[in-house]
Amino acid sequence: MEAKSVHKILIISVGGSIDPVVSSIQKNRPDRIVFVCSDDLETTPGSYRLVSQILNQAGATDCRYEVIRIKEIDDLNVCYTESLRIIERERREFVKATLIVDYTGGTKSMSAGLAAAAMDVPGVFLCVMKGLRADLKQVQAGTQRLRLSSTDATYVQRQERLLVTLLRRYDYAAAKELIDQLIHTPDLPPEIESRLQRRLILCQAFDSWDKFDHITAKNLLEPYRKDFYKRILFLENIWRSLALLKGEMEATKLPEKMHGFEAVEDLLLNAERRAHQQRFDDAVARLYRAIELAGQLLLKIRYGLDTGRVDIARLPEALQARYAEQQAARGKVQLALVEAYTLLAELDAGCRSVWERWEKALKNLLQLRNYSILAHGFKPISQDDYERIRAESVEFIGEMLRAANVPWTDNWHERQLPVDL
Template structure:
């Protein structure tokens, strides 16, 4: 693995020489001004600079001088320009040498040169930042003298702060839990496992995995992940509602009922509420087609759940399963109607009710939601017809 050293140089050779001796790179790339460019030959005379190519390995930042052309810019004092050029250099080196070890030393040069190079190194996914320190300086001077040596510059706290204060809030604001998980993992992998920041980000990463699973309706994974950390107040605030969603899901999902998913009984409609919240998140992401699909399923689930929990006085405690209607449990006055419907659909198959049929049964059982549906039947059927004729469902008609 090739080891490349990128360093900024100023007016004295001692610092860069000590840096090269301490790092012992396979290649050195200098960032300098026109005035300090000649210093490179002095450095080469005192320390080996392997595989050096002046055209390739020197980046000169133009410095405006009296009488120079108007195009010349004072890039030595322009932090943004130094940062952009240094970033491009580090990116190019990484592309030319995949898997290389890239060390950046920002000790020498102007303040803007050092700051811009350091910022570029912090933002680069490969570069390791270091600073050449010294035992003593000439009084009143910044020039390195005496023995000096390069030392690593920790950047973990910077990355963690950027993540927590800038990147993560933006991702969470748009409910992009998968991207948040990736961003946290990227920063966490650069931390020391024994550090408190590492432990904090590990907990956050697990939370993002759980939220992403919940957002994809993988309630089993989400509840199991959160259940393992249920004593934390912030986790409990998520876990308890999720357990009620799972309990609601068990009313209409045979697989969930057959497995030991942690759950907690609620009012029974939590699964439909969960879909509505999911639709809100998709709309916030401008994914309106996904939002409409979830709204449709929420309307359908509402009827299914109410037939399970809201009509016990008419059909018994088990309610009605719309995927396999037991006609004998319906009131006698309704049984002929639904036996006839079963015959039309085919008696060799379970009697299944669609969205409209489910609300019609709720109305027949005098449930308030079914009666409300019946009052708005015409408008709701028109909306469903529009949806079903569009590419959201079975057709190709435009909506709008």
């Protein structure tokens, strides 16, 4: 029989009793059967020996079939893994066929493994033969009746539990992929499909945000503005903060409740998410950038100075000669992180007081970052290293901004991205 003529497949576990297997074949009328059987043991012949008898009694000798033998019939993990391999293979090779999994026969581990595997694959129907029982051992011959149920609802529920785990890790990209697969589950109830569609868009939004694509994130969140008003407002302020740095916006045009350093908050929050995922090198790279960005924004907002090309004419006359020498030697004056804070200390007494206390400690801190494989070295950042760098980075940024009269508070923690969608 050619693959294209296979419309219905029955995967069925076989135990010592053949009656429920025969009944299942007769009632399901498959084009192809995969028998999941026990292999020969030392003292017991395997159930695979019963397949010919089953086919004869079911009147299905012309049906296409395959016999799979399982040696470890009481090992649930083996039974599950082998069953999942079979189901996924059949689903892959016969995409349009109806796939029925009957777990009536076989050992307890074979039945449980087969049923569990079926619930991990969408578009599968579970089948069990029910009937009258004279005892607790087996159903009476001749009383069997077929019971079919779709595994899709169970599959979706199980996958949504996995989704919760991914969201708790802020893994929006993986969550997005999982939902995209779930949405293609056949015959989803409208309320489940609607919930998944919403979650898919929100995961796309927060994945974009997580990758600093703030404009895409805002556009995706707009239809849910009522639910995410504060987050959208934060996104808008992050954009304004970066626009200030790029010279696309004047500080005098900031909204009343905006301090201009929201992009720094965003980096600190992003660092926390990377640390939550045990990606400490990534987290420290973001902390470094947050420190650097805080200095750049201070110079830009307070003095109109761009660290990428310092306009010497904006400097106090006492500093112009020194920086003019740099400009003559390099063609332009560019300030790295330490140089930016050194200039801030020269321009502002409050910043100078903070810098004098922090300069040595901050340089030592940055040295740890420089040893990272994501900077200039080969040593991965440990969790202890990260915790130390984070604590000191947050403390330094807070002290420096408050010294410059920025209304900076620690409530930026409250703006962490959500894990409950």
